[in-house]
Amino acid sequence: MAQMNMIQAINDAMNVALASDPAVLIFGQDVGYFGGVFRATDGLQQRYGAHRVFDAPISEGGIVGVAVGLGAYGKRPVVEIQFADYIYPATDQLISEAARMRYRTAGEWWSPITVRSPYGGGIYGGQTHSQSPEGIFTHVAGLKTVIPSNPYDAKGLLIAAIEDDDPVLFFEPKRLYNGPFAGYHDRPVQSWAEHPDSSVPDGHYTVPLGKAKIVRAGNDVTILAYGTMVHVALAAAEETGIDAEVLDLRTLMPLDLDAIVQSVEKTGHCVVIHEATKTCGFGAELAALVQEHCFHSLEAPVERVTGWDTPYPHAFEWEYFPGPARLSAALRRVLQD
């Protein structure tokens, strides 16, 4: 057991995967000698050699296309897209190729690839270093989408993603890399050191894909969150004193619908929060599923708290970011009789 921040946990997951499976290869921009712009692959090339961990050209489409080919050959590629905002040139290879390979060949080939990508805002990254594009990929049959919220989950989920034989998008909330963040941008930066989920077991373990986690039990309202928003949700519950149950979804596809239904049937209220834009965001799917499965338990309409339907603005980051104040207001609204 070691105390780790999220970067260290992610690095450790790849270390475990490289050590346990010779088919695992890691590549992406700057991931080799330098160890990645966020240091996620720090030391891995030194340990496993440049044939296992190597730099790739600035070519997201090429990185994922080559990964699909390596997967067809029998390798298990783990690639880094330096920022989720840069993933779009790779969408054809992800959506038309990786996602469909098993289906279109009736199981003759598949794409056991993991695409890691730092994602989300909160670091003054402007519109090209802040986006949350998960909704684009959860819409695609054949892809899995995972978004961790803490070091323990990050390591266990990443090992599970790498070992999974389906293509997995692994979005890493970059604002959480060095410490938990509840949206209080004007307060001192927190470190993972005091957080219980920064205790990370040594060696191999997995957190199964498709399982949500109740991070705060409560009776009055269910907050569905993932990534950075888990910490925002906990802060809003604290701030309002509302007896909220906070569900960390951890995996959006496959989704732990049972956990959602169980919670909402108990609380009768539901607020969905994500940092991505609102319209057609994953929150729309969550809200629809909740009304489809829990309609008779609901005492108020489901609310969505999200980023606004604008590009992510550099100077107005904190007006854009769905922090505890906006979530608290929504919680009060749904609980108003």
Next chain:
Amino acid sequence: MLKNSRGFHVPEPQARPGSEGDFAYIAYDAAGAVDRPPVDVDPKEIRDLAYRLIRVLDDEQRPTGPWRPDLAPDALKAGLRAMMVTRAYDARMVRVQRQGKTSFYMKCTGEEGVAVAAAMALERGDMCFPTYRQQGLLVARNWPLFEMMNQVYSNSRDRLKGRQMPVFYSSREAGFFSISGNLGTQYSQAVGWAMGAAADEARQIAAAWIGEGATAEGDFHYALTFASVYQAPVILNIVNNQWAISSFSGIAGGERTTFAARGLAYGIPALRVDGNDYLAVYAVTAWAAARARQGHGPTVIELFTYRAEGHSTSDDPSKYRAAPACGWPLGDPIERLKVHMIEAGIWSEEQQASLQKEVNEEVRAAGKESEGFGTLKEGDRLSPSTMFDDVYKNMPTHLVRQRAMMLGN
């Protein structure tokens, strides 16, 4: 000087419907005129090959020059037969499409040599990443016509379970990678596969095909970049059949340079070859395969050919291009190989006629057998509930639920 080359320039082909097309504008080398360098040549020394045209068979179909391959009579007969089977298969599948037994079909008429000669020059373990017009690879690797037809019919024996439109074959056993409709994606995948083989120090290499039109796609350039950077053991074939549906090769950039020349910018040796010359395609593929296998990295090959028919059963080429008055440029690959074999004294018109009969019968028999297992709209079909299989390795609960809904439960 190119016409209409000042200002905003929209390329136009030499002839459109209503005027007479010829191929006089196509310049090419005489058979035997292009040198054959050693496979470990420094790519810088053979840059001219990207602008020449390697030909082995001359106008009388006599082999000549340094690229002439040493092929035994049986090997030539096998190549001829595979090209003839491919053409007969195409003819039958277009007929059944016109009869409404399937939704769509794509012929490779005139381009049989491109795929068949390459398949013969590769080893069986080498992985092919084709486009939809290299059915000749499957035929040359003796993948059953019955299986191909089942796929075209999406019938109850379709190994792809009716999920892919006709001609989008896949056969791991035949080393034929799944076809995509998103053009060019197979190119970077082939490079990835080859990188995997190189990482394992395996003997196998990869070969990819792309149409000249799709060389404008990003994947083409991603693939050449990665192939060059990591020196992947891959053959990157560009099939220049001069037409991308209704757009002539000038719309893809072919007016100003050759497609092979694109390889030069990446430091990859690039060769142009007469795609309708079976012996030349064989020789050039064997040269590139030897390079890859000996660790000298990728090769770009532009196969100059002509799409003798429409793009697919969904377009009428007489609406956008002039019918060539002089036949195909560089001739019919099947006819040329046949004449060569007769000239060489290893074949005869009688044998040709008898083989044609045999091939037609083989295609007919496979067709009958396949149709016995259903066609797109008639006869046996798989259970529609199979549409939910293989989306993921293990079916997630939302798909279990949707499958039950579709089945009315």
